[in-house]
Amino acid sequence: MTLEQAISVLEKAGIENARFEAQLLLGITVKASRAQIIAETYPPLTPEQTHRFIQLVLERRNRVPLAYLRGSQEFYGLTFAVGEEVLIPRPETELLVDFAREKLADPVTPPLIADVGTGSGCIVISVLKHLPIATAVATDISANALTLARRNAQANEVAHRVDWVRTNLLDGITSKFDMILSNPPYIPAAEVAKLQPEVKDNEPLLALDGGEDGFAIVRPLIESAFRSLKRGGYFALEIARGQAPDAIILLERAGFQGVDARRDLAGIERVVFGRKP
Numbered sequence: 503m504t505l506e507q508a509i510s511v512l513e514k515a516g517i518e519n520a521r522f523e524a525q526l527l528l529g530i531t532v533k534a535s536r537a538q539i540i541a542e543t544y545p546p547l548t549p550e551q552t553h554r555f556i557q558l559v560l561e562r563r564n565r566v567p568l569a570y571l572r573g574s575q576e577f578y579g580l581t582f583a584v585g586e587e588v589l590i591p592r593p594e595t596e597l598l599v600d601f602a603r604e605k606l607a608d609p610v611t612p613p614l615i616a617d618v619g620t621g622s623g624c625i626v627i628s629v630l631k632h633l634p635i636a637t638a639v640a641t642d643i644s645a646n647a648l649t650l651a652r653r654n655a656q657a658n659e660v661a662h663r664v665d666w667v668r669t670n671l672l673d674g675i676t677s678k679f680d681m682i683l684s685n686p687p688y689i690p691a692a693e694v695a696k697l698q699p700e701v702k703d704n705e706p707l708l709a710l711d712g713g714e715d716g717f718a719i720v721r722p723l724i725e726s727a728f729r730s731l732k733r734g735g736y737f738a739l740e741i742a743r744g745q746a747p748d749a750i751i752l753l754e755r756a757g758f759q760g761v762d763a764r765r766d767l768a769g770i771e772r773v774v775f776g777r778k779p
């Protein structure tokens with residue numbers, strides 16, 4: 503299959519930016535940058551590489567996300583291995599890392615942070631990379647996600663500062679935290695089926711499905727976070743478009759103070775946060 507044939511296959515499947523994606527897939531195949539592909543400065547494909555390229559193009563035609571085909575995704579300037587066991591890190595989730603860096607910029611004592619539903623580990627690993635004296639507990643209900651997160655922590659040289667726990671939310675964890683961060687599943691169940699095929703057919707349902715109203719995990723998480731924080735500790739939570747007003751009410755009812763929301767680059771209220779008095 504030539505590059506032009508690959509572009510045509512992807513175009514017919516309705517993939518936007520078919521040329522760009524086909525170039526990336528060829529780059530994955532021959533381990534070359536997109537610039538090298540454009541400049542045609544890569545060696546001719548071996549039969550094995552041709553086979554692999556066809557496979558990648560067909561998988562992409564079937565809407566497997568590019569990040570899964572590449573096996574990695576960039577987040578907060580770091581590289582994370584990703585596979586079908588974890589959500590692909592999204593740029594808007596970087597807001598949680600910014601929040602942690604801002605609030606814990608000058609800690610008096612080494613801060614202890616929790617990341618609930620760590621997935622690929624992108625949040626906790628990025629935070630620890632920027633807060634060299636912090637340590638963390640990262641939880642997930644998925645054992646496979648935790649295995650991958652641990653691998654990502656090793657690759658990013660922070661593994662010795664994270665305790666990985668397979669549990670529901672923060673169940674069974676007795677430590678008290680200076681900050682709890684979470685990007686939980688928050689999509690209302692009926693909305694999941696309407697997501698793009700890349701997401702609904704490929705990313706783990708466990709990472710997406712927030713129950714009937716999207717708050718099935720968020721509600722107990724807010725209660726659990728309040729109990730597990732030290733006095734003065736912060737909680738920040740990613741939410742979906744339109745969920746901020748309800749999430750703010752839930753945080754205030756749980757006892758949090760200074761509750762507010764932050765917008766992402768698209769102007770959507772994406773993170774709500776509060777402080778335990």
Ligand SMILES: C[S@@+](CC[C@H](N)C(=O)[O-])C[C@H]1O[C@@H](n2cnc3c(N)ncnc32)[C@H](O)[C@@H]1O
Nearest residue numbers: 591619620621642643644670671685686687709
């Ligand atoms: C939206 S993904 C977020 C993954 C990652 N933190 C990120 O931001 O890319 C939610 C994660 O929560 C995990 N999860 C779902 N229900 C959970 C629960 N009850 N307790 C702990 N983790 C849960 C899922 O397995 C998934 O890894």
